[in-house]
Amino acid sequence: MKTRAAVAHKAGAPLTIEEVDLEGPREGEVLVEVKATGICHTDAFTLSGDDPEGIFPAILGHEGAGVVVDVGPGVSSLKKGDHVIPLYTPECRQCEYCTSGKTNLCQAIRVTQGQGVMPDGSSRFSIGGEKIF
Numbered sequence: 097m098k099t100r101a102a103v104a105h106k107a108g109a110p111l112t113i114e115e116v117d118l119e120g121p122r123e124g125e126v127l128v129e130v131k132a133t134g135i136c137h138t139d140a141f142t143l144s145g146d147d148p149e150g151i152f153p154a155i156l157g158h159e160g161a162g163v164v165v166d167v168g169p170g171v172s173s174l175k176k177g178d179h180v181i182p183l184y185t186p187e188c189r190q191c192e193y194c195t196s197g198k199t200n201l202c203q204a205i206r207v208t209q210g211q212g213v214m215p216d217g218s219s220r221f222s223i224g225g226e227k228i229f
Contacts, residue, residue, distance in 0.1 A: 097117070097118050097119075097120070098115050098116070098117060098118070099115070099116060099118045100113055100114065100115055100116070101113070101114060101116045101155045101221065101228075102135075102155065102156065102157065103116065103153050103154070103155055103223070103228065104142070104143050104152060104153060104154045104155075104156055105152060105153045106152050106153075107142075107143060107144065107145025107150065107152065108143070108144065108145055111135075111143075111156065114223065116155070116221050116222065116223050116228060117221065117222045117223065118220055118221055119220040119221075120166055120168070121166055121167065121168030121171075122168050122169075123168055123169050123170050124168060124169075124170045124171060125168040125171070126164045126166065126167050126168060126171055126174050126180075127164070127165050127166035127167075127168075128160075128162040128163065128164055128165065128180055128182055129162050129163050129164075129165045130157075130160045130161070130162040131160075131161055131162045131163065132160060132161050132162075133157040133158075133159060133160030133161075134157060134159050134160070135156055135157050136158075136159050138158070139156040139157060139158070142154065142156060143156065149211055151211050151212060151229045152229070153223070153226070153228050153229065154212050154228065154229045155212070155221055155228055155229070158182075158184045159184070160181070160182060161179070161180070161181050162179075162180060162182070163177060163178070163179055163180070164176055164177065164178045164179075164180055183199075183200075185199070185200055185202055185205070186202070186204075186205055186215065187199040187202045187204070188202055188204035188205070190204075191203065191204060211229060212228075212229030213229055
C-alpha cells in the first residue's frame, strides 16, 4: 500500500513529505493509521547526525496515536477500529520486566530499537524498493 511520511534522507537535511510503500502486518503485528505524531528530542538527535544508531533514510516521529486498520495473523488482543498509542519499545511478554508489569523496561529488542527496524531487522517502509528505517 502507499502512504505519506516525513522522510529524513540524511543527517542535517530538512524532512520531506513523500509517498512511501508500506507492507501490511505480519504475524503478531497490527497496522496503525497514525492520526497524530510529533518529532521529539530523540528524533532531533537522530536528525542531527550525532546519534550513533541513526540510519538514513528514516521516518521519524515515534510518539503518536492512531487507529488499528489491519490485524496480522495471531493477534487476539486488538481489532480493527481500536484506538492505540504505539510503544517505542515493543514488549516480548516473557522476560522478568514484561511479566511484572514493567514492559517499558523490556530489553528483548534493544539491539534494533534505535535503528528504526523491526526486531528481526526488517523494515515495513520503502521507496522504489529502497528500505526506509
